[in-house]
Amino acid sequence: MRKENSTNSINERFLFQVCELNSAISIISGRWKSQIVYSISQGNNRFHLLQKELPNISETVLARQLKELETHAILMKTKIPNMVPVGIEYILTNKGNDLVPILERLCDWGKLYSEGKEISVDSIS
Amino acid sequence: MRKENSTNSINERFLFQVCELNSAISIISGRWKSQIVYSISQGNNRFHLLQKELPNISETVLARQLKELETHAILMKTKIPNMVPVGIEYILTNKGNDLVPILERLCDWGKLYSEGKEISVDSIS
DNA sequence: GCAATGACCAACAAAATTGTTAGTGTTTAA
């Protein structure tokens, strides 16, 4: 786990306190995480639906990333009533939903430049 | 360095190809990186100015993160003419500049919820 | 009674990121 007193985690805390930007990025930056949030927002709100979307993810890893997103209150688990075996649905909180349009902008930004938009510096400085 | 054939890097490539969102996040998610981008956008565009802003960062690490941001064309280095010893200025490219407002939104999002905005699920589903 | 489904978890191992140590080179001021 975390070593509270490593330079690494001291630096992490330092950045968290400089600006919320850094905590925000740390919440969404784990492997699979933002894709999971986006997939849930598109309706893939069950464990097995996410597995279908992300065929390379292992069950253990998916469960772990879901749990971390839950810890940061991006999503919540709810039991689907009268299901056997127990069915669980993942629902984005308002915090998670507010994140989605930001992720979409990030996506557009990435697309724009990968599709060849010219990169330059305007020396207006 | 990178092991091209590890599950880890295969999964990374898989996500990159699913959506640009994932490459975008991987560009900005290294330790210090988004803070460096933001600081440069605020005018701290010299090596030593960044060190002043981020007192805990070591020279080696700062140089490394700047280089990676340069590799992803978020910023460019320029020599300041007639300076001795050689002065280097870091300038955001248009790609880097386009990122700044998105980082600001992420920051606001983080602030909103850290300042106590209530978290809930609207079960409108 | 045995496998299958759905949703996990702990412990460990592999890999990646981050930080450290000890250097480089030029020039100017003390």
Added chain:
DNA sequence: TTAAACACTAACAATTTTGTTGGTCATTGC
């Protein structure tokens, strides 16, 4: 001539993240 500023770098070590293995538990269909 010695130190100090500026802007780095390579090699290594510490730490963290990611992936793997081998489980759990409850219920239904065969």
